[in-house]
Amino acid sequence: IPTGITVDLDLNIDFMDNAAFEAIHSWRLDHERLGGTVAIDELHDQWYTMAAGGARMAPAKSPPKPAGRWWLPWTHRRRAETGMTESESECRITQGAQEFHRRTAPLVRPIFTELAAGQQPTHLFITCADSRIVPHLITSSGPGDLFTVRNVGNLVPRAGSDPCDDSIASAVEFATGILNVHTITVCGHSGCGAMAALLDGPATTAHLRHLGRWLRHGDSSLALLDDGADGDDPGTRLDRLCRLNIRQQLANLRTYPAVDEQVQAGTLKLMGLYFDIGSARVEVVRPGAPGSPATATT
Template identity: 35%
Template sequence: MHTFPEHLLQGHANFMAGRYMREKDRIRDLASEGQNPSTMIIACCDSRAAPEMIFDSGPGELFVLRNVANLVPTYQPDGGQHGTSAGIEFAVKALAIENIVVMGHGRCGGIKAALAPNQAPLDAGDFIGKWMAMLGELPGQLGKNGLMTQAERQTALERISIRNSLRNLRTFPYIAELEKAGKLLLHGAWFDISTGELWIMDAKSGDFQRPNI
């Protein structure tokens, strides 16, 4: 007989007895009035890098979109099924989001796969390989630097891919228009799983720095 995972049932019970009881008025307001977050986070699927945990956010505060390696494709209104682009469209057009944060993280499995193009795919469909191909020549360019260690290449590509996703976001006409008008801000961030540190991308230089707070 199929059974629902016990640890999820217990987690929900804990939620109902704890956080739900503390925040039930807010949760009920969100249910009746709808969501109105000001920030969208585009993050990785990795279970170790959950935005709600990292930013200690409550219900309704963040609109979170997660995919493998937190990648953003270019604007492609070609009739295809584009889950990430659909999420972006809803956040910007329907929710009037004011901030979009592309957040990468250390030890990203998708980035690791992109740096090992000759590795056998997990499945014949190779959806991961095709998805990571969005990075184009960037992994190969890093691979040519023989003075870098594999760990250095991975951290570098994790951060470069954030810049690449921000560049791709600006190919969405409505995003470029809103950013130019000062109504939408784009941000890059990188989370170190091992230390818990958050590194913020400087909008002008592109360098990643730890915030002074």
């Protein structure tokens, strides 16, 4: 290994004895002493980390857990923290792609080979652009399952609404007219910034022309809250609005003729999901009649 370079070392092991630790650790110290950098990423248990902290090594008495750290944010991964500054966000993308090529691509390539001929998703999944919402993670879905649309506030403008928005309308048309999805899901979440902006009033987004205009599509959700449509919901005013907004967007979907016709024919279902970020729990929100509380189950 050339002196002074950055080395990424993946330890995909079930156990590390003291001799192996000493060999790796001594090499690492020497390499770093000569100006190099070593990033060690452990895919199973943290054998190297524990040994470096002084723990005695003993064989595991239970089968190793499968690698399950792919979902961690960049800031929680050892490799991303090594020599990385906040101004180097582009490096995180490229390093993430490299990690995908190393670990994931060989595993999913057969699936993507099948999908290369076309997609047949069963769901149109409309959710918020919030970075904390990961549709495939919270629904345990995979490539080809969800036709996904994201926007600020998981809003669905009513058909023919002003201001006009063709991005949602075109997605609905494509999903129902070409892909023939079976279900349309609207997924909202706790602590939504778009809903908070609605509660704070137009002055909050006065300097953000496009955002302010977009949020006008959420006025009907705010009206539901003001009318007490959430019944005895004990949540905060913000989280109550986040839940009601899901129900309102489900109602807005029925203003699209193709959606309404297929729902009435029984070939299309509408459902809502509410993701509580703090507890990592998903609730199912059923469409409700005006004035009735949305039902939610975990």
